[in-house]
Amino acid sequence: xxxxxxxxxxxxxxxxxxxxxxxxxxxxxxxxxxxxxxxxxxxxxxxxxxxxxxxxxxxxxxxxxxxxxxxxxxxxxxxxxxxxxxxxxxxxxxxxxxxxxxxxxxxxxxxxxxxxxxxxxxxxxxxxxxxxxxxxxxxxxxxxxxxxxxxxxxxxxxxxxxxxxxxxxxxxxxxxxxxxxxxxxxxxxxxxxxxxxxxxxxxxxxxxxxxxxxxxxxxxxxxxxxxxxxxxxxxxxxxxxxxxxxxxxxxxxxxxxxxxxxxxxxxxxxxxxxxxxxxxxxxxxxxxxxxxxxxx
Amino acid sequence: xxxxxxxxxxxxxxxxxxxxxxxxxxxxxxxxxxxxxxxxxxxxxxxxxxxxxxxxxxxxxxxxxxxxxxxxxxxxxxxxxxxxxxxxxxxxxxxxxxxxxxxxxxxxxxxxxxxxxxxxxxxxxxxxxxxxxxxxxxxxxxxxxxxxxxxxxxxxxxxxxxxxxxxxxxxxxxxxxxxxxxxxxxxxxxxxxxxxxxxxxxxxxxxxxxxxxxxxxxxxxxxxxxxxxxxxxxxxxxxxxxxxxxxxxxxxxxxxxxxxxxxxxxxxxxxxxxxxxxxxxxxxxxxxxxxxxxxxxxxxxxxxxxxxxxxxxxxxxxx
Numbered sequence: 001x002x003x004x005x006x007x008x009x010x011x012x013x014x015x016x017x018x019x020x021x022x023x024x025x026x027x028x029x030x031x032x033x034x035x036x037x038x039x040x041x042x043x044x045x046x047x048x049x050x051x052x053x054x055x056x057x058x059x060x061x062x063x064x065x066x067x068x069x070x071x072x073x074x075x076x077x078x079x080x081x082x083x084x085x086x087x088x089x090x091x092x093x094x095x096x097x098x099x100x101x102x103x104x105x106x107x108x109x110x111x112x113x114x115x116x117x118x119x120x121x122x123x124x125x126x127x128x129x130x131x132x133x134x135x136x137x138x139x140x141x142x143x144x145x146x147x148x149x150x151x152x153x154x155x156x157x158x159x160x161x162x163x164x165x166x167x168x169x170x171x172x173x174x175x176x177x178x179x180x181x182x183x184x185x186x187x188x189x190x191x192x193x194x195x196x197x198x199x200x201x202x203x204x205x206x207x208x209x210x211x212x213x214x215x216x217x218x219x220x221x222x223x224x225x226x227x228x229x230x231x232x233x234x235x236x237x238x239x240x241x242x243x244x245x246x247x248x249x250x251x252x253x254x255x256x257x258x259x260x261x262x263x264x265x266x267x268x269x270x271x272x273x274x275x276x277x278x279x280x281x282x283x284x285x286x287x288x289x290x291x292x293x294x295x296x
Numbered sequence: 297x298x299x300x301x302x303x304x305x306x307x308x309x310x311x312x313x314x315x316x317x318x319x320x321x322x323x324x325x326x327x328x329x330x331x332x333x334x335x336x337x338x339x340x341x342x343x344x345x346x347x348x349x350x351x352x353x354x355x356x357x358x359x360x361x362x363x364x365x366x367x368x369x370x371x372x373x374x375x376x377x378x379x380x381x382x383x384x385x386x387x388x389x390x391x392x393x394x395x396x397x398x399x400x401x402x403x404x405x406x407x408x409x410x411x412x413x414x415x416x417x418x419x420x421x422x423x424x425x426x427x428x429x430x431x432x433x434x435x436x437x438x439x440x441x442x443x444x445x446x447x448x449x450x451x452x453x454x455x456x457x458x459x460x461x462x463x464x465x466x467x468x469x470x471x472x473x474x475x476x477x478x479x480x481x482x483x484x485x486x487x488x489x490x491x492x493x494x495x496x497x498x499x500x501x502x503x504x505x506x507x508x509x510x511x512x513x514x515x516x517x518x519x520x521x522x523x524x525x526x527x528x529x530x531x532x533x534x535x536x537x538x539x540x541x542x543x544x545x546x547x548x549x550x551x552x553x554x555x556x557x558x559x560x561x562x563x564x565x566x567x568x569x570x571x572x573x574x575x576x577x578x579x580x581x582x583x584x585x586x587x588x589x590x591x592x593x594x595x596x597x598x599x600x601x602x603x604x605x606x607x608x609x610x611x612x613x614x615x
Contacts, residue, residue, distance in 0.1 A: 098498060127500035138495040141514045141614035150509060151499045189614055205499065 046073040049213050049243040050095060050130070055109035057090050057099060064090040066267040067109070072213055077235060077244045079258030079275075081251060083290070087267040088247045092215050095245065096130040097123050113212070131206035132215040136222050137198035139190035139205075144182050147190045147201055148172050151208040168208060175241070176204035177234050196227025203234065207242070214238065216246040220253065232257050251291060255279055263287045343593075350590025353583040359591065363545035363569070372581060375588045377547050378569035381462075382531050382595065384558065385541065385565055388466025389473055389530040390523060396470065397477030397526075398519055402507055405485040425475035429468075433539035436468035440540070450550040450560055458542075461550070462559045465540035472533060473526025477519065484518025485511060514614060517607040524603030528596045534567040541565065545572075566592040 050072035057065040065087040072078055072095075080088040090099060097118060099105040111118045118126050131151075139147050145162075148169040153159060169186070173179040178200040182188070190201055199219060206214060216235070220228040235244060235257045248254050254261055254275070261278040263271045263286075271278055271287040282288040314322060357374060364373035400417065408414045424432075440448055441459035449461035488511055496506040512519075542548075542562035549557040564572075566588050571577050573585040 096498065098494065101494065101497060124500040124502060127498055131500075132498040134491060134495060134498070136491055138489070138491040140492060140495065140510050142510075143613075150496075150501075153509075189612075191614065202495070205495075209500065 046075050048072070049074050049114060051112045052091070052095070053110045053112070055091070055094065055107065055111060057087070057094055057105060057107045059102065060104040060106075063267050065094070065264075068264075068269045070262055070269065070272060072243050072245055073260075074212075074243045075239060076259040077239050077246060077257050079254035079261045080245065080247045080264060081249075081254045081261060081290075082264035082270075084249070086264040088264050089217055091264070092132075092217055092245060092247050095213065095215055096127045096132055098127075098132065128209040129211050130213040130215060131209060131211040133199070133202050133206050133217065133219050135218040137195055137202055139193070139198050139201050141189070141191055143187050144173075144190050144193070144201060145169055145186040148205050148208050151205045172204040172208040173201075175207045175238065176200045177230065177237075178204055194227075196223050196230060199223060199227065199231060200234070203231070203238075207238075211242055213243045213245065216244065218247055218249060221249060228253075251279075263290060265290070346586075346590050346593050349586035350593075352586070354587040354590055358584065358587055363564075372584070375566065375569050375584065375591070377545060378564045378566045378588065379591065379595075381541070381547060381563040382565040382567070382592070384462050384563070385466055385469060385537070386527050386530045388462055388559065389469030390527050392467060392470035393473035393477050393526055394519070394523060397474045397522065398481050398512070400474075401478050401481035401485060402511070405482055406503070406507060406511070421475050421478055424471050425479075427471075428535070429472055429533050430535035430539070432468045432471055433536040436464055436536065436540050440464040440467070448560065458562075460540055460542040460562050462541065462561065462563065465536055466559075468536050468540055469530045469533065472529050472536070473523070476526040476529065477522040480518045480522030480525070481515055484515035487518075488514050516614075517611045520603050520607040520610065524600055524607075527599055527603075531565075531592065531596055531599070532567060534565075534571055537565045537568045538571070541568070545569070566595070 048071050052068055052070040052072070055065060055068045056063065068087075068091060070078070080091060082088050090105075093099045094107060095111060095118075099107065100123065113121070113126065113129060118130075121129075128151075140150060142150070145166075149162070149165045151172075152165060152168055170179060170183070173182065178197060181197060182193070182201075190198065193201060199222075203214075203219070220231050223231065232253065235246065238244060239259070246254075246257065258275045261271075261273065261275050262269055263278060263282075263284075265286055271282060271284045273283075277283075278287060279291050282291055314325060317325070359374060359379065360376055361374035362377045363375060400421070404414050404418060437459050439445065439459075441457050443457055445459070445464070446457045448463040448467070449458045452458050492510060492514070493506055496510050497503075501509075541564065544562045545564050547558060547563040548561045550560040551557045570585045570589045570592065573581040573588065575582055577585075
């Protein structure tokens, strides 16, 4: 056996002498960094509900999300921030496989829910466990009761009776902070509620199936400031029950409700960390530029 | 005066009267106005004429007695059988048309694959919608005279299939109502925002539960409107009745089974009754024709009104 040729010594760059990155396209913390960052300080004791691993999604040939790795933990709110078109909504929708409704969407990488690949689960089952609230309040054109009951019905083999559903509907509406306002009028059409109430009804609907993860796609962007405040309080309260991933355009909102923040840009995950770290001491220059506009 | 007061409004729109309009605008305006008034007059004239003639000749006696054979108007009885015939035929046609129309619309809007087939189906329905009912009638007679359809009508003495019955006429009538039901259901489904479907999928619902529990209830007012239009068209059609229902004034049952015997049998409707009794037909009993036409008009108007209320109520339930 020949003696192994010695490998050339690994050239290490002294961080202090490293050239400053000027090209914004290279200003990403690499995949390894992202994974390292994924185990963000102070949250490692939380149960990890979902893990996104090296996920890329493209619509046809147009990439929307590139090599993203992120954890979603119970008891925490993960805020996805970034400019329009940065892929944060696509990333969110891939978590309950809603991206599959778009024919051209192609995904690589893996997403797990409690360790199981979500693509091995039935889509219907997954979407009950990882439920979603949309940007526009979209209650169904039926009564308030039926809106929530619809989410629970058909889950069991036999169709549950209205009286059996009533306590579950009430619980969901209470969780969404809507019971006091609509408890007496459950037969009213949901579309007659105000925008803020409609959105809380959608939250109640999403909570009715007792999900493990709640996805929220800019849930306040169509609402007035008062309703926004109510929903933000709700998010803070719900965090104890369910892991929340929220997409938001609004940096203050991310700051107010988020525990961890992921900043995305052009489909890439630029930075992931705790709210304090991302907003006060961003590591990447692009994060700095983005959040600096507000908190600088 | 002018220097001391502040100028209040610099640009105030001049009084917009028709007189200030340019001549072509005025001519167009008055033409539209005249045409509108003219149409109202035609509708009012029609209703008033029918009201006048109808109220003059219609009586409960006429409505609740059956046609009879006689040489004089006073002996030929009333039009209970044709009235029932209209109701039966309309129901048969609608009951066939609703599931077909709604299902086709759901398939086109929610699935629509393969695209070419979907397009072919849509043009097919357009062709059916544009086919004169007399053509449908003659085609139906040809079709249902085949031996395999003998269960829908009856065999004449020589063993030939008559092809005429409430069932065969109703089946062809359903083709008249189908395009209307299809179109209004399709429009209603297309108006349901995509986010409502998405919301249902996001709750872990299958496509089928989404269609059944969310989309059909939402589209119900549209389905009802199309149904009302279709029922009106069926009740008002004469050609198919004359060809496919036969010319028996009375309802002639076939066999002894309770409902099936009527459905397999022949009869008449208000439209064929009007035709037969009008000076153009053989009955030559214009008074009865007027009375029956009046009842038919009321029936269709009441139908439209009733469905309107129903569709408004079902809209109120959801919005």
